Amino acid sequence: MSNFKLNESDILSNQDWTFPTNIAYGAGRLKEIGTICNNLNxxxxxxxxxxxxPKLPFISNLQSYLSDSNVKSDLFFDISPNPREDEVSVGCKKFKDGNHDAIIAIGGGSAMDGGKLICLTANNDVPLRNFEFELTPPIISKDNPFPKIITIPTTAGTGAETEITAMVTYLKEGMKFCMWHPDVRPSLALIDPELTIGLPANLTAWTGVDALIHAIEGYCVPGFNPLCDGAALEGLSLISKSLVTAVEQPDSILARGGMHVGSCLAGISFLKGLGNVHSISHVVGAEYNTHHGLTNAIVLPVVLRFNLPGMEEKVQRMSEAMQYKDHSVDAFIKNMEDLLDRVKIPKSLSELNVPEDSAARIAEKAMKDQAYGQNPKKVSFEEMKEMVLQSIKKAR
Structure with missing residues (x-):
């Protein structure tokens, strides 16, 4: 029997939980996209x-599957690795000019975020800024609903395919903001592990560790949500069995499938929230246009060393899910560092050309990021600045 007891305040209070959307999983299921569109009208x-x-095979395959089912389509690909508000405006114009009735967002997290951001403003005149996560969602008339959106991830990383949130970079502030509306829910997330087979080893590692971090941070956020927590632990289990193999044996459909499902579950798990790996990473990505998963991966050990002491029960559950033997906090952090070494993650943000003199500014902005408020431990400016500095100089 476990020494850990039920939390009375969780179990004895009212709770509201939702589960994101319909998911179609399986190798080769991209071929069904024409039928799916017909079924969704x-x-x-x-x-x-x-x-x-745009020149990758999955785009031409997608277009030919659509045309085989008499579904017209057009392509918009002006989305940066960190999508920007000006790009979203251009995408909305293309949507309107082409009389489109839906969006198929296909690619990594930036493509899916781009698709969701266009979705928010394509059918209305509400400024994108009004959809900020912290604000009350704008009222959208039922006569003029958001377009339907189908999400198709081609990396096992962000988990953006089931979410109703999207990150956008505002160049003027040099910050990322989280946008959403409760009614922009993908009609379907299509998860086909064959689409990740051609992904290079470095991107497989960066996106795969991103998924790992979503599960860790989502699980560590306070709050009672057994749907999210169950998804986090099963996501960790699948990722721990699949990540190294996916990086080192890239043609393994078994490893690619395990990562794709693990990533999807990890994406569901952070409906609860995220933490300071993401608050720091969001700012670094907005300022230095770094790869989100890679930035997260470098910062991870620094934040774990701050967050995990005192969270022994959660650490034990995560460690058990990942099939480790020693479930102590120190052992868990060491295991994460060994995994980062194995998949060749750089040891500092300075290797991504993030300068030491940016630490105070990054810390200040990170404390304004939505993920900061969800971190399991409160962090002062000095502590945040020290974490940023460690991440820049030597994260592990």
Missing amino acids: IKNPLIVTDKGS
């Missing part, structure tokens, strides 16, 4: 992807 979708993807 989608006749002319705008395909949204990122700047690096």
Whole structure:
């Protein structure tokens, strides 16, 4: 029997939980996209992807599957690795000019965020800024609903395919903001592990560790949500069995499938929230245009050393899910550092050209990030600045 007891305030209080959306999983299921559109009465979708993807085979395959089912489509690919508000405006214009009735967002997290951001403002005149997570969601008339959106991830990383939130970079402030509306829920998330087979080893590692961090941070956020926590622990279990193999044996559909499902579950787990790995990473990404998963991966050990002492029960559950033997806090952090070494994650943000003299500014902005308020421990400015400095100089 466990020494850990039920939390009375959790179990004896009222709770409201939702689960995100319909998910179609399986190798080769991209071929079903035409039938899926017909079933959803989608006749002319705008395909949204990122700047690096228009010439990749999954785009031409997607377009030919659509045309085989008599579904018209057009392509918008002017989305940066950290999507910007000006790009969203251009995408909205393309959506309107083409009389599109839906969005198919395909690619990594930036492509899916781009698709969701266009979705928020394509059918209305509400400024994008009004959809900020902290604000009361704008009232959207039922006569003029958001377009339907289908999400198709091609990396096992962000988990953005089931979420109703999207990150956008505002260049003027040099900050990322989280946008959402409760009614922008993907009609379907299509998860086909064959789409990740061609992903290079470094991107497989960066996106895979991003998924790992979503599960860790989502699980460590306070609050009683057994749907999210169950998803986090099963996500950790699948990721721990799949990540190294996916990086080192990239053609393994088994490892790719394990990562794809693990990433999806990790994405669901952070409906609860995230923490200071993300609050720091969001600012670094906005200022220095770094890869989100890679930035997260470098920062992870620094934040774990701050957060995990005193969270022994959660650490034990995560450690058990990942099949480790020693479930102490120190052992868990060491295991994470060993995993980062194994998949060749750099040891400091300075290797991404983030300068030491930016630490105070990054810390200050990170404390304004939404994830800061969800971190399991309160962090002062001095502590945050020290974590940023450690991440820049030597994170592990």
